[in-house]
Amino acid sequence: MFLKSLKIEEGESLIRNISFRKGINLIVDETETRSRKESGNNVGKTTVLRLIDYCLGSSGKNIYQDPEFRGRSNSVVENYLTGNNVCITLVLKDDLDIAASREIVIRRNFLQRSDKILEINGEPVKSKDFPECLKSLIFNSSVSKPTFKQIVSKNVRDEKNRLINTVKVLHPATKYEEYEALYLFWLGIDIDVSDRKQKLFAHKKIEEDLQKRLKKEKTISQIKQSLLVVDSEIEELEAKKDNFSVNENYENEVQQLNLAKAKINRLSTQIARIELRIELIKESAGELEDEISNVNVEKIKSLYEEAKFLMPSIQKTFDETLSFHNGMVLEKKKYITNELPSLESELLGLNKQLEDYLSQEKALAASISKSDTMNEFQSVVLKLNQSYESKGSLEEQKRLWESSMDKLGAIKEELKKIDQGIDSLDDKIQKRVSEFNKFFSKLSNDLYGEKYVLSADKNPKGYELNISSVLANPGTGKKKGEMAAFDLSYILFADHMGIECLHFVLQDQIENIHDNQITSILTDFVENNNCQYVLSVLRDKLPSDIDVSKFEVVSLSQNDKLFRV
Structure with missing residues (x-):
């Protein structure tokens, strides 16, 4: 075109x-x-x-x-x-x-x-x-990644990144997995898993952050051992409770009390889980706020203006860069806090139910406490309920741990399969790079007497393209020549490969x-x-x-x- x-x-x-x-x-x-x-x-x-x-x-x-x-x-x-x-x-x-x-x-x-x-x-x-x-x-092409803007970024070299970098032509915050999708596309390998891979990496980070937070409370091993101790306590207390002989009315009230406490236990567990989720979200949002508030704007702006004086070719103003950064942070915060209203509404409803059952528990406990002969029985029941509450809390922590580990395991397994699928294309990728270098090394040699070489290197997050030359740090003019050689060689390569x-x-x-x-x-x-x-x-x-x-x-x-x- x-x-x-x-x-x-x-x-x-x-x-x-x-x-x-x-x-x-x-x-x-x-x-x-x-x-x-x-x-x-x-x-x-x-x-x-x-x-x-x-x-x-x-x-x-x-x-x-x-x-x-x-x-x-x-x-x-x-x-x-x-x-x-x-x-x-x-x-x-x-x-x-x-x-x-x-x-x-x-x-x-x-x-x-x-x-x-x-x-x-x-x-x-x-x-x-x-x-x-x-x-x-x-x-x-109809695949979602890379985006059209990313694909054509090397064809329009008018902005800072595209004027100083030959292949890393996207925003500095761009992740490896996004670059991998772009590089494979440039090589004529249009796969439909790149968008999925990028989303999996985002979900992976969420689960890893959750596990870090859970680990501060208790490890999964500590939870399992604590549950064994609590189960043993419950078994002993249930045996003591069964040895008591109480009148029918009292036992009926105790049953109602136990039912109320069980519901209180379940509600407390649900409330604890939601409060933990809300706290995690607010903590993440607060960290994002810090990314904006911790920037010493005047100091960095002063440095930026000095850099602009020394390097007139800087293509973005400080305000634009800061605005772009803050905009990205705010979008992340908006995404993270999106579910807060529904969680807070659910929490409000659960707290209302909890208040009702707490009132019921108080009334039943007051009625039962009138019997002076049942103080010991009441003490056993109280300890038993406390043990059940501890068990419920531990089981919820265990559930969160196991759910997160299952999700993280599934994410890693899917990422592994995606990477295996991409890795199976390694021969094709290396052959495409080799074909590109036939044009690239010849043109760079014609220009500078140096044969530049493109390589496709694998890192833990995917493939990346690198350019090597005899000089480790070519000057500005020579860098522009490298870009020209790359961009023009790519057109010849694409025509040769039918891309x-x-x-x-x-x-x-x-x-x-x-x-x-x-x-x-x-x-x-x-x-x-x-x-x-x-x-x-x-x-x-x-x-x-x-x-x-x-x-x-x-x-x-x-x-x-x-x-x-």
């Missing part, structure tokens, strides 16, 4: 219509930066990449909230996009050389509710269905790559292979031997910005 065109319209007015070609596509900023009087910012060269990303499902906020705008919102662009009927149309095409090949037309605007436009091939699509529709149309893929790479900040490598990438490789390389660049940062006019798809300047506002 290739980029065919990107159109920007305001109502009936056409603002831009950018046509893309096979090979190199340059989004050129004409700002003269060598004089040091101009920065090259704010004309919209990176925004073109982000508009494409927006049509592929991003939130679009980075179009006007970005370090490119010196860490604050570009209010002119934001107000223009959200206050007018600005519509973006992206056309993707299976083959630019075949006029009749399939096209996917995506239209989006920046308005909300009834004014919102979100269409694929002229048909309105709900926001929640949008990524799945694109995933099905482009990659012919559906996007044939375009959107790259920002290519100026960090040395002139020799830029020339090699652009003229020697991209122009001679079935791919598109879309670059946002400053004209005066390109090598002098590059014929810019041949590859330029849009020219921007301080006098002719992207949105012309």
